[in-house]
Amino acid sequence: MKTIITIAGSNSQKSINKRLVNYTANQLEQVNIMSIDLNDYVLPVYGEDYEADNGIPTAVKKLDEKLNSADGFIISLAEHNGSYAAVFKNTIDWLSRVNMKIWREKPMLLMATSPGGRGGATVLKAAQAYFPFLGAKITDTFSLPSFYENFNNEEITDEHLKSDIQAKLNRFLAFVQKDEYSVHN
Numbered sequence: 001m002k003t004i005i006t007i008a009g010s011n012s013q014k015s016i017n018k019r020l021v022n023y024t025a026n027q028l029e030q031v032n033i034m035s036i037d038l039n040d041y042v043l044p045v046y047g048e049d050y051e052a053d054n055g056i057p058t059a060v061k062k063l064d065e066k067l068n069s070a071d072g073f074i075i076s077l078a079e080h081n082g083s084y085a086a087v088f089k090n091t092i093d094w095l096s097r098v099n100m101k102i103w104r105e106k107p108m109l110l111m112a113t114s115p116g117g118r119g120g121a122t123v124l125k126a127a128q129a130y131f132p133f134l135g136a137k138i139t140d141t142f143s144l145p146s147f148y149e150n151f152n153n154e155e156i157t158d159e160h161l162k163s164d165i166q167a168k169l170n171r172f173l174a175f176v177q178k179d180e181y182s183v184h185n
């Protein structure tokens with residue numbers, strides 16, 4: 001059975017991106033879902049001096065080991081001032097010190113949501129440009145705008161958006177099921 005790792009790029013206990021990634025994962029059948037909560041990996045702020053003095057934290061090594069088991073990733077990014085949440089950026093900075101190809105050349109469905117009408121479009125665009133350098137094979141991106149108007153009772157309520165994410169999830173799964181794949185964006 002294939003393993004899909006899900007990550008919400010936030011450490012908020014009330015993260016709307018966590019709710020979106022959980023909704024998306026719940027649409028999947030016949031796969032093993034491994035949800036990673038960044039709150040389980042409290043890390044010092046990355047710095048060359050810190051690494052030289054202390055090495056790579058054990059939590060980073062444990063998280064890196066978990067990423068090895070992935071056949072694909074579903075990531076939903078919080079947007080803070082047009083960029084990644086600090087906790088997510090710090091985590092990928094640390095992970096890149098163990099393996100620069102954090103995403104292991106595996107398929108990724110990349111998502112974002114926000115309360116605003118752009119749905120995290122700025123962070124989504126930044127990640128879409130940067131994550132391939134970290135080994136992501138992005139199959140699709142999905143932005144859920146106006147979260148509180150389009151998500152209720154733990155599901156997407158807008159039928160067009162629901163259909164869009166399902167089509168993108170199906171495409172993602174098709175790539176996960178293949179042993180070799182090539183994704184072109």
